[in-house]
Amino acid sequence: MNLFGGASVGQPLRVPRVTQEFFPVVSGPANQALAISRELEWRGIVSPILTTTAGEPTTPLEGVTVHRFQPMVAAPNFRPSLPLQRMLLHMPATLFHVHGWRNPVSDGAILAAWQRGIPLVVQAHGVAYGYRYSSEALPLRTVRQAYDALMRPVVTRAAALAIAGTQLEAEELRMYGFPDDKIVVIPVGVDEHFFSMPCPAHMHNDAAFTLLTVGRLGPRRNVEQIIRALALLRAWGIPAHLRVVGPEVRLAAGEVAGYRQQLEALAHRLGVAHAVTFTGPLHGQALHDEYRAADVFVYTTLYENFGQPMAEAAASGLPLVATPTGVAPELVGNDAGFLVPFHDAIATATALQTLYLSPEHYERCRLTAQHRTAREFRWATIGQRYCQLYTEITERNKPKALCYG
Numbered sequence: 001m002n003l004f005g006g007a008s009v010g011q012p013l014r015v016p017r018v019t020q021e022f023f024p025v026v027s028g029p030a031n032q033a034l035a036i037s038r039e040l041e042w043r044g045i046v047s048p049i050l051t052t053t054a055g056e057p058t059t060p061l062e063g064v065t066v067h068r069f070q071p072m073v074a075a076p077n078f079r080p081s082l083p084l085q086r087m088l089l090h091m092p093a094t095l096f097h098v099h100g101w102r103n104p105v106s107d108g109a110i111l112a113a114w115q116r117g118i119p120l121v122v123q124a125h126g127v128a129y130g131y132r133y134s135s136e137a138l139p140l141r142t143v144r145q146a147y148d149a150l151m152r153p154v155v156t157r158a159a160a161l162a163i164a165g166t167q168l169e170a171e172e173l174r175m176y177g178f179p180d181d182k183i184v185v186i187p188v189g190v191d192e193h194f195f196s197m198p199c200p201a202h203m204h205n206d207a208a209f210t211l212l213t214v215g216r217l218g219p220r221r222n223v224e225q226i227i228r229a230l231a232l233l234r235a236w237g238i239p240a241h242l243r244v245v246g247p248e249v250r251l252a253a254g255e256v257a258g259y260r261q262q263l264e265a266l267a268h269r270l271g272v273a274h275a276v277t278f279t280g281p282l283h284g285q286a287l288h289d290e291y292r293a294a295d296v297f298v299y300t301t302l303y304e305n306f307g308q309p310m311a312e313a314a315a316s317g318l319p320l321v322a323t324p325t326g327v328a329p330e331l332v333g334n335d336a337g338f339l340v341p342f343h344d345a346i347a348t349a350t351a352l353q354t355l356y357l358s359p360e361h362y363e364r365c366r367l368t369a370q371h372r373t374a375r376e377f378r379w380a381t382i383g384q385r386y387c388q389l390y391t392e393i394t395e396r397n398k399p400k401a402l403c404y405g
Contacts, residue, residue, distance in 0.1 A: 013094045013390055014046045020105035022051040028308055029099045029125050032188055037064040039383025052079040052105050080104035088112035094394055095119040100127045101155055114158040119397045123163045126305030128176040133220045133303035152177055160393050165306035166327050188306045189379035194315035209240040209356050212294035214309040217248040223263050225300040228345035231270040238356055245290055247281040291316035296355055314373040319365035321351045336369035
């Protein structure tokens with residue numbers, strides 16, 4: 001067996017992409033896996049997706065072949081599959097790109113790459129230390145700690161490169177044990193149709209000041225901070241409304257249901273229930289319409305490894321008010337909106353008030369956010385970076401020619 005598991009000279013690069021979580025479950029890893037494979041396939045790199053998320057066994061999706069395997073167990077974040085593992089051990093591959101770890105699908109791919117001597121790229125997706133910001137019962141914490149003691153040296157040694165979405169996540173990977181020379185920062189891209197959307201109408205063209213937040217709802221999203229800021233704005237005479245887009249989900253094992261009900265109860269206590277709308281999950285044109293109709297995007301999450309909705313909002317022409325996590329420090333800076341402290345409703349309301357009262361400042365932030373996103377977060381640009389990265393890894397790991405005489 002050669003180093004590349006069947007990929008010969010003259011054949012296209014083959015980069016199987018492995019992710020336990022995939023569509024129809026909408027998530028950051030699913031969006032990113034599909035987008036990267038789509039960009040690679042367009043550039044002539046074969047990049048099928050392997051997953052144990054339910055669906056048709058083998059189907060194309062946006063030009064990408066998706067192989068789905070029946071799991072032996074269908075527990076949350078634990079869906080192992082022996083047929084998937086057999087395929088990983090034998091399928092042609094130049095290298096493996098694995099999304100996340102600490103689950104049997106991704107970990108099986110890591111072990112298969114190590115066993116076969118195939119270069120491995122791992123994408124963090126917040127796995128290294130994101131658990132710190134979620135509820136974690138003692139039994140689960142014990143299992144995770146035991147797992148990390150076993151797998152941490154394997155992951156950090158087996159990976160040729162570890163991809164972080166932001167500088168903050170790169171620091172988490174260093175803390176986890178990846179050396180600096182294995183860490184590369186590549187942001188998550190934004191689909192082109194967000195850039196092609198017309199700019200939103202100016203906020204003073206109607207009576208309402210519309211705040212928008214988008215994302216899967218769980219305690220670490222800290223939407224309470226936005227609702228409290230909304231109450232302050234209305235007390236200050238600003239006709240603010242909040243639209244909350246996204247389903248309630250368990251962002252980590254150990255979290256309990258009922259977060260949306262807690263938010264609704266808080267809005268009632270603060271007297272702003274009539275000014276808060278929970279839309280549930282929205283996709284496609286319905287989601288684009290939400291960005292189009294909003295005035296400001298607000299994101300006060302306690303933790304993000306990236307924060308895709310912030311990039312989508314910026315691409316859509318919205319200034320941002322966000323807590324300093326994920327991509328916010330790099331995207332917002334001091335000229336595309338405001339960074340506000342965690343759990344500080346007054347600072348959040350003050351930032352929003354500034355944008356409302358100063359149309360000139362609002363316009364500068366809006367345009368800066370959109371231009372920065374267009375320059376740095378287009379999938380075409382990011383896809384090219386992955387192509388270069390895979391080529392470099394391939395060249396670096398080619399067997400050296402033998403010299404005789």
